[in-house]
Amino acid sequence: MPQFLVAIHHPDDFVPASESPAARRDISALNDEMIAAGIRVFVGGLTRAADAKSIRVPDGRPLVTDGPYLETKEHVGGFWVLDLASLEEAVAWGRKAAIACRTPVEVRAFR
Known part of the structure; x- marks a missing residue:
């Protein structure tokens, strides 16, 4: 089955502790839903882009060098790798992720 990346984008100044209890609850529920559906391969949050090495x-x-490869105002803050049948299915999960995380999400297929 194809795998898809569902990436969460955060602003440079994002602090994980600033997430509301409701957002944390919604993200946890989404993770539970992904596990129950048997589609979640991996999930991970990333440290601040400012802490990256390029x-x-x-x-x-x-x-x-210190810092992210690209100078932008938003960076990938975390992601899921999901086993799904199609891009359309991945986009549907990406919509759920954008709602739960309250932030932009990018969906891409692995080659």
Whole structure:
């Protein structure tokens, strides 16, 4: 079965402790629903983008710098990997994720 990434986007200044009790409850319920449906492969939250390390190879040697690879106002804050039959099904779960997380979500298929 194809796998899909459902990625949650947070603003740079997002603090996980700032999530409301209602949002935490809704995210937990969504996780329970995914488990019950047998589609959840993996779920994970990420540390702040500011804590990332970026590695580039400008002259054949890896160069490590502090911070995210892209300078943007939003970054991936967490994600699910789901086993689903179709992109349409993945988008349906992405809608549920956007509602539960109260934040933009991106859905992409793995190759």
